[in-house]
Amino acid sequence: MRYSAFRIFMEGLTGNKGWKPAWREPEPKPEYDIVIIGGGGHGLATAYYLSKEFGLRNVAVLEKGWLGSGNIGRNTTIIRSNYLLPGNEPFYEMSMKLWENLEQDTNYNSMVSQRSILNLFHTDGQRDAFVRRGNAMFLAGADAELADAAQLRRELPFLDFDNARFPIKGGLFQRRGGTARHDAVAWGYARGADSRGVDILQNCEVTGMDIENGRIRGVQTSRGPIRAKKVAMCVAGSSGRVAAMAGMRLPIESHVLQAFVSEGLKPVLPGVITFGAGHFYVSQSDKGGLVFGGDIDGYNTYAQRGNLPVVEDVCEGGMAIMPMIGRARLLRSWGGVMDMSMDGTPFIDKTHIDGLYFNGGWCYGGFKATPASGYCYAHLLAKDEPHPVATQMRLDRFRTGNIIDEKGVGNQPNLH
C-alpha cells in the first residue's frame, strides 16, 4: 500500500477503513539465511537495506519487545555528520546523505528536518578545535560554517550573550544537520523491510546461541529455535548480555543516558543547539516540545532510568545558555541504556565465531547513524567485507592501537 496525499484523501472520504497493517505479524520460520537480533532502528535498517540493496529477503528480525523499542524509541532525534576523525566522518556523512533521501526511499515520512545544528564554543582553544573539525568535515564532503558571536546574536538573540558565566565566542554550524522523527524512522524501515519479505518477529527474545565448532547455527528464542546461516547482533544497550551468550566479552559498558522533553510550546528554537561549556543540547520538535539532554549518569547500569544530579545538571546547562526557558516545564524524562564503547566509536564487524556478526557500541550517538549503520552492516552481512566507509569500526582496533577517540578521553567509557 503506497502512502500519499491522494490515499489519505480517499481514505478520509471512506472512514479510514481501508488502511492496511504497516507490517505483518508472521510466525517464525524454522530457518533463515540471516537472523538479525534486535528490532531497533539499526536492526530494521539492516533488514531494509539487505532486502532492498542486496536482494537478501530470507531474513528475520528478532525483537524481544515491540519493534522500535530500543534506543530508536528514546533519543533526542538529532542527525548530523559533524565528526572529526577519518574513521568516523565519511561514515556519518554517508548516513546524512541517506537521511536526505529517506522519505522518498521508504515512502514513509520520518520528518527528516535539516534545520541545522550549532555547536557553541566559549574559548579560543575550543574555537581552534572546531575549526579543525569544520575543515575535516569539508575534506570529507560535508558542510560546515563558522559563526562568530555577532552573527549568532543576530540569528539567535535569545541566547545569553550578556550575562553568561562562559560567554559565547561563536559556533560551528552544520546547516544540513537537524532532527528526524525517531519512531517513524523505525516504522519506515520496518514497513519497507516487511514489504520485501523480511519477517519481523516481535516479542521474540533470543535466549541462547547455537554454536558448533566455532560456527553459528542458529538461535534459541522465546518463540522456539530458529536456524540461520548468519546471525547478526544489533542490540546496542544490551550488547553485553547478548554477546555473553556467545561467550564474548566486549569493549563496552552499559550506561544510562537520560533525555527530556518539555511541554508543547509555540516555535522557539529554529535548530539544534549544543552548549560548549556544559552538557546540554536541545531542539524543538514539530509538536512544540523542547527535546533536550546532556551527559550520561556515568555509572554502569541496565536500568532504563537515571537520577536527579544529572537532571539538574542538564537543566542548569539549559538555563545557562537560554534563560528564557525558565518558565517552560519539563514534562517527561526517560532513560536509555547505551553501549558505551572504550573509545566512543562503534563497531560493525565480524566476530571470532563464523557467521556471527556484531553491530554495537554506539554510545549515545546511534540515532544519527541509523541509515549508514544499517547499510554498512547489510554490506558486511551480504558480502563478508566491510563497506568502505566502515573499515575502521573493527573490534580489534584496540589491539592494533587504531583508536578512534573523538573526545580524546581514553579508555574510560563514561567519559565519551
Next chain:
Amino acid sequence: MTQPNRIGGGLIDRSKEIKFRFNDKHLKGFEGDTLASALLANGQRLVGRSFKYHRPRGIFTAGSEEPNALVQLRTGAHQEPNTRATMVELFDGLRATSQNHRGSLENDLMAVTDWLSPFLSAGFYYKTFMWPKAFWEKFYEPAIRSSAGLGRLSMKEDPDIYDKGFLHCDLLVIGAGPAGLAAALAAGRTGARVILADEDFQPGGRLTAETLEVDGMAGADWAAQAMAELAAMDNVRVMIRTTVYGAYDHGIYGALERCTDHLADSGGKPRQILWRIYSRRAVLAAGSTERPIAFGNNDRPGVMLAGAVRTYVNRFGVAPGREVAVFTNNDDGWRTAADLTEKGVHVRAVIDCRDRAAPVQLPDVRHIRGASVVDTVGRKGLKSITLTDGQVLPVDCLAVSGGWNPAVHLTCHQRGRPEWRDDINAFVPAGSLPVGMAVAGAANGSMTLAAALAEGRAQAEAQISDLGFTPVQAEAPNAEDEPHEGVAFWYVKESRKRAWLDQQNDVTVKDVKLSHREGYRSVELLKRYTTLGMATDQGKTANIPALAIMAECTGKSIPETGTTIFRPPYTPVPMGALAGRSRGKDFRPYRLTPSHKWAEEHGASFVNVGNWLRAEWYVQGDEKGWRDSVDREAKTTREKVGICDVTTLGKIDIKGRDAGAFLDKVYSNTFSTLKVGKVRYGLMLREDGICYDDGTTARLGENHYVMTTTTANAVLVFRRMEFARQCLWPNMDVHMISTTDGWAQFAVAGPKSRDLLRKVVDKEFDLSNEAFPFMGCGEITVCGGTPARLFRISFSGELAYEIAVPARYGNSMMGVLMEAGKEFGAAPYGTEALGVMRIEKGHATGNELNGQTTAYNIGLGKMVSQKKECIGNVLSQRPEMIREDAVRLMGFRPVDRSKKLIAGSHFINKGEDAVMENDQGWMTSVAFSPNLGHSIGLGFVKRGHERKGEIIRAVSPVHGTEMEVEIVSAHFVDPEGERLRG
C-alpha cells in the same frame, strides 16, 4: 450579576473577594478558589482549544490531571504557558489568557482542522508531505510547526529566582488525603521525623471534596483537626503546595514547592524550591484519579468528571451547571447526584450503564438503567445529551464517572510494573516498589474512606516500627465504607461520532482502532503512533480507557496488553526550578588567582580557563587592540623581565619513603634518580598509552617531591594518582596532598629575572648560576623571612624562575615583584603572551596534548621508558601508535610572511586535492611572534621530522582560505636553549 454559578457552602472565604482577568473579561472570585473554580463560578465554560483540532474546551477536572483548561498565566517576562487552571490558586490581579487559537478563543480560525479531521487521523503525517521533496522543509514543516505547540514563552529571561534544598526524614508521606493524614499522624506521634507533602494548597485530599464524615464530623473538619495536631509536632514538617514529582534511588525523592505562585508578586523571594528529600521510608498516599467514559462528542465544555463536579460543589461552592446529568458505570457517580441534589442543583437524570437498582435512593432524580450517552450537542458549551435509546436530555453539565485509577505513578518510577485488579478494574501497585516505599489508601486500590484511614495508619506504623519506633496507641478514626462497586465499561460502542480519549492531543477511539488496524498494537506503539498520553497531562485520564480499547481490539486482557511506563516527573516541573541558582554568572563558581585584585587594578582583561579567571593581558597607556598589549608583554619578557601568575597550574605535594618510586610509576620517565634540589620535566601517559599531562616535578627533599600539572588536569591527575596509590600499589609508603590553592606561584622570566629576584629573595640564598642553576629548586625565604619555594624552570625559554609563596601573600607578592622590577622595566604578562612565548619555544599544551596524541607524535617518544613499570608504557607500543608515517609535532611559518596562520587548518601536499584521503595533518596553535615579526604555528604533520623545509598547503575551507607554509623546527626562538641556562 457576578459569579452566577456560586452556591452556598465550601472552603472559600467569601469575605475576601478577589479580582482577576480572563482574556478581556474582568471577573471576581473568592480566596480559596482556584482559577478553574472561579471561572466556573462566573459561568465561563469555554476556556481553551485542543491541540490538533482546536476543539472548544472547558474545565474537565479539578486537579493536576487536567487536560483541557490550560492557560497562559501572568504577563510580560512572567508569562507562564500551559498552566492548569485547576491548579492555580486565585490571587488578586491574576491575569490569564487562553492559548492555542488564531483569532479569538470563541472564533478560532484554526478550528477548520476539525472539519478536516477525516483526513487528519492518527499518524496521517507519516503518509504524506513527501512530494515534492523540497516542499517539506520549505512549506509543509513550517506550516506544521507554526500550528503545533500550545502556549508561548515570553522569550525574555525568567525574572524569578529559584532555590534548591535538601531534607532528611524517617518517613515521607506523599499526599495529605485521608490515608496520608492517618499515616502522618501515626508516624508523627511516635516522634519520628516525618515530612507530609501535598500538591494542593488545601490539605485533605478528597476529604475537602466529599460530604463523607470522619468521627462524626465533616471530613474537611477532621482534616483540619489532623493538620492542627501535625502542626503542633516539632518532628513533623507539613509541606503544602509541594508536589513529590519523582522517586529516585535509595529513598531519594524530588519535590517541588511552589512558594509564591499564589501571590501576585514573589516580592524577591524564591518562586519555587526544588527539594531533594532523603527518606528512610515512604508512604505513598497519592489517592486516585477518576477516568472518563468515551462517547460521541464527550469533549464539550460542560462534560466533566463526576468527582470534579463534587469538588466544585462541595469545596468551592460552585455549581458547574444548573441542569446536570450524571453518566456512570459505578456507585461513586451516584454521590455526585446526591451531593448536587443536596445543594439544590437540579439533577435531570443518572444514566447508569449497569442495568441494576440504584445504590442510593434519590427520589427526585430520574434513574436511567442500562443506558449510555451516545452524543452531545453544544459546540462552545453543552446544551443536551442524547442517550442510546435516542432520547435527548437538555443539560448544561454532564458528570461522567468511569471509575477510579489509583495514582500508581511514583511506584513505577523505578520501572516497577503495576498489576491489574478485576474487582476495581484498575491497576494497583505491585512487584518491586521503590526501596522503602509502602502504599496506602486509594493509591493502593483501597477505595473507601474507612479503608484509606485504616491503611494509611497501618502502613505508617509498619514502616516506622521497622525503623525502631513504637507506634502509639490511639483510637482509630471512625468512618464508613461507602459503596464503590463498578463495572468495566470504557466506551460507548453505539456512538457514531468521534469519542475522545486524550482530549488535549485529540486522540479518539477511532484513532486507537486505526492504530490497531495498521499494526501499531503494543501499548507503546499505540502511544507513539497516536500521541496518546503525550500531552501535558501525560494521559492521566486517557491512558487506561485507551488501553482497554486496544485490549478489546487484540482480544487480549488488559493486563496482557500491559501498561505504558510511568516516568518522572509526576507533573511538569519548570526548567528554572531544576536549574535553581546555577544560571547566568552563577552557572559555575569562579576561581580567582591570588593576584586577581592586583591584576584588576592594573588593567588586566580576564579569560576563563576552566573555572579559573586568569589575566589574559594588561592594557597599558594608549594601547588600542589586544595585540598591542600582548606583543609588548612578550617582547618585554624576552628583552627585560615579565611576571605572570601561574598559580592555576596544579600543585601536588608528594611525601614518603616510596615517593620517588611511585613517581616512576605514574610518569613515563624516571624521577627516583632526580637529585634533591633539582627539577625535571615529566610526561604522564594514560594507561592506553596516549599523552595525558605534563609538567615539572621538583625534589625538595629525600622523601619530598612537588609536582606541577597543567591547569586543566589538576584535579584529574590527582584523582589518577590516588587511584594508583590506593588501588594499584597500596603498600607503597607515599602520601599526597593537593596544594594548588595553598601556594601562589609566579613566573619571573627574562634576562633580568635574576636581578629582580635578588632584590626579593633573602640575602642568605645564593641565586648565582652556579649555586642555583637551570632546573634547580629550593625552599627559601623572601622579604625578610616569608617562606617560599623557588624553581628555576622556564616555559618562555628565557632565564626564568617560578617563585611560590603561601597563597595569602600572593597579591602582595605580585606587588613586591613589580616594585622590585621597576628599575628593569618589568611588565606583568597574561595568558596570551604566555601562549605566544610557548609557541615560539615549541612547547605542547592543551591544543597539542588533546588526548588523541602520543609521545611519539609530539616528539617525546624517547621519554617513554620501557625499562620500568609505569602507566601507559605497554599499550603505547601498539603498532598503529608508533607507525612511521604518524604525524609529528612541527613548527610552521607562512611562505608569505605577511599572512596570518589559522589554527585548525589542515595540511595538504601541493598539487593534491583537499580531500580527506590527502589530509597530512593540522595546525594546532598559532600566534604572531613579535620577536620574529610574523605569524608562526605549531601543528602535526605526517612524517614531519623528515620534512623540514618542505612547503605544504594549510587549507581552511571554513574560512575559505588556504596558504603555503613551510615546515620548520618547532623551536622558533633560541633553539639551542642558551638563554634559559644563562
Next chain:
Amino acid sequence: MIINHPLLGPRDAAEFVYLGDACLIDRPDWQAEDAMERFHDYGYLRDNPAGEHRELWYHEQGDRSWLVVTRNTLTHEITHVELARDVARERGRDK
C-alpha cells in the same frame, strides 16, 4: 544514590566520581610474556554484567578514598562497600 562509606557513613553519590569495574585493580604484570595481550584485556574488555557489579568510586568531594562498591546494575541496590585499598591488598597487590 547513596553510598554507605565504610569510614564516613551514608553519602550522596554526587560526592563521588565513578571509574568502572573493580577489575581495574588487577593491573597485569608488565613483564609477562604476553603483557601486551593482558593489558589489552585489562584496558578494554569488560564483563559488563546485568546484575551484581563490583565497581570503583572515588570520594573526591570527601576523604579521597577509592571505594569498591558492590551494586546491582538492574536495581541499583548497593549491598557492600569496601575501601579499595583493602581490596587491592586482598588481591595481592603488594609492592
